[in-house]
Amino acid sequence: MEFYHSDDNNKLRHVINWIVDIVVVIAFAWFLVYSLGTQIVIAGHSMYPLLSSDDVVLMDRLAYDFGHPGRFDVVVFQREDRKMNVKRVIGLPGETVQIKNEEIYIDGEKLKQPAGLGRVSLAGLAEKPVKLGEEEYFLLGDNRDSSEDSRFANIGNVSSSQIQGKVWFRMLPLVKMELIRSK
Structure with a gap:
C-alpha cells in the first residue's frame, strides 16, 4: 500500500514540475515579446533610405531603462497626438542644435554625419540655436526633405519620457530583413 502511495506522489510531482516548466516558458516568452518584440509599422518615407513605408520593425522597450539614447540611434517616440513615430537622435540633452x-551644428561644431544622411535644406525651428533641456532630444528623419521632426513646432524637442524604445530589427519585407544599427 505504501508503494502505491509513493507512486502517486511521484506522478503528482511530475505533473507539478511539468506545469511549472510550462509557466516559466510562457513567462519567458512573454518577457521576450514584450521587451524585444513590439512591432512598429513604418508610415511614410521620413526614414528613407534606411526604412520605407510599410516596413515592419521591432522595438526594444528595455534599451533605455538602463541607459540613454545615443547620437544616431533610431528610436520610437510618442507624439503629443499619441501617434508613434520613428526618427534618428541628433541632439542630446544639454546640447544646442542649429541648422x-x-x-x-552641435554646440557650434559642425556635426560629422554618417554616410547616407543628407543635407538639411529646411532648418525650421533650428534656424536659430535650439537649447535642449536635461531630458530632451532633437530628432530628425533620415529623409530630411520629407520628415516631420524636431524642426517643426508640432514635434519640437522630444522628452525622454516620450521615447518608447530603440528600433533594432527590420522584420518585413523578408528580402530586407536586417539588424538596425546606430551609424
Whole structure:
C-alpha cells in the first residue's frame, strides 16, 4: 500500500514540475515579446533610405531603462497626438542644435554625419540655436526633405519620457530583413 502511495506522489510531482516548466516558458516568452518584440509599422518615407513605408520593425522597450539614447540611434517616440513615430537622435540633452547652410551644428561644431544622411535644406525651428533641456532630444528623419521632426513646432524637442524604445530589427519585407544599427 505504501508503494502505491509513493507512486502517486511521484506522478503528482511530475505533473507539478511539468506545469511549472510550462509557466516559466510562457513567462519567458512573454518577457521576450514584450521587451524585444513590439512591432512598429513604418508610415511614410521620413526614414528613407534606411526604412520605407510599410516596413515592419521591432522595438526594444528595455534599451533605455538602463541607459540613454545615443547620437544616431533610431528610436520610437510618442507624439503629443499619441501617434508613434520613428526618427534618428541628433541632439542630446544639454546640447544646442542649429541648422545653417544645410548643415547641422552641435554646440557650434559642425556635426560629422554618417554616410547616407543628407543635407538639411529646411532648418525650421533650428534656424536659430535650439537649447535642449536635461531630458530632451532633437530628432530628425533620415529623409530630411520629407520628415516631420524636431524642426517643426508640432514635434519640437522630444522628452525622454516620450521615447518608447530603440528600433533594432527590420522584420518585413523578408528580402530586407536586417539588424538596425546606430551609424
